[in-house]
Amino acid sequence: MIEKDFSREVARITIANDRKLNSMGSALLKEFAAAFAAVPDTARCVILTGEGGRAFMGGADITEMGRVQTPAQGQAFIESVHGACRAIRDCPVPVFARINGWCLGAGLEIAAACDLRISSSAAKFGMPEVRVGIPSVVEAALLPGLIGWGRTRRLLLLGETIDAEQALDWGLVERVVEPDALDGAVQEWVDLLLLAGPVSIRNQKALIREWEDKSVTQGIAAGVPAFAKSWLTDEPQKMMAGFGKKH
Known part of the structure; x- marks a missing residue:
């Protein structure tokens, strides 16, 4: 499920599927997009994170993708991934990705669609799609603007997994802190943003x-x-x- 807290001017959206490393199938991806569409006008920003401490988002639901049999079914599934990313980019207020663990595949596309990314030092990043027989697509196209073409090719063609410090060095995230300092660091960004009009x-x-x-x-x-x-x-x-x- 997607948990929403819109009670304050800082909205919070949580991918709540910790049992499956917060992976999302098509139904959950559509629920995710609907949550962003429902962010109230009173919100000043959105904090996006994953439930628990293991994963931000472990990727798209590999079990559901394994049942895809035709190009039309594949297109329908990937459009749900794109719809989730587009909902973040279309959100009128800044979205902060609070990356608390694994950030893979569609999860990294979700993170790339956010405005700013802050990561736990325990997080890992990767785009392993080619290792399961599919290319990285849709919002993976944002990666060259963040990390350059050469590093994007490394992630997409080699399926490498990198740690948080390397992600920071590459420009994939803007800040890395220890896991127990993550909430405080996110709050620092929120406090700075609330100083602005x-x-x-x-x-x-x-x-x-x-x-x-x-x-x-x-x-x-x-x-x-x-x-x-x-x-x-x-x-x-x-x-x-x-x-x-x-x-």
């Missing part, structure tokens, strides 16, 4: 998404209307006035 954070995430699909020249141009849009509310005036008083 809620509208400006949403506008910034939307603009970053635009930059991913545009040339540098187009991305610069897209920033002009995004900047002007800030004054559709009084957030800039209020926050600049407060900033001036503090300094």
Whole structure:
């Protein structure tokens, strides 16, 4: 199941399938996407994690994939993986991946779709799909932007598994801490984000998404209307006035 806590301005979504290393089949992937679609407008950010201490997400449900018999069935399954990743990327507020253990295959695609990733030092990362007869697809396409083409080829073609320190060195995650410090480190990020204007954070995430699909020249141009849009509310005036008083 997917556990949701939307009671505060920091929403929390947990993949609760610890018995199977938080792997997700098509039904759970659709439930996951629905959870992100239901994040309330009052949320300032989302923390995504896996149940227990063994895995963030061990990948897609290999048992269900093993029952796939036709290209049409394969397409339907992978579209559910893509739908889950797209739901994260379409979420209007930042999503923090709290990576507490194994992060493999579709789990790494889910993590790559998040805005920032913080990892336990005990976590392991990999894209082992070629070892079970399928390519890594959909949001695996985000990996070159994070770690470069050569390292992406290592993960996808060789099926290597890397540890958290190597993931940090490669740029696959932004921070690594000891397991018992993970929640405190996530809270540090949350506290920093809450210092920012809620509208400006949403506008910034939307603009970053635009930059991913545009040339540098187009991305610069897209920033002009995004900047002007800030004054559709009084957030800039209020926050600049407060900033001036503090300094």
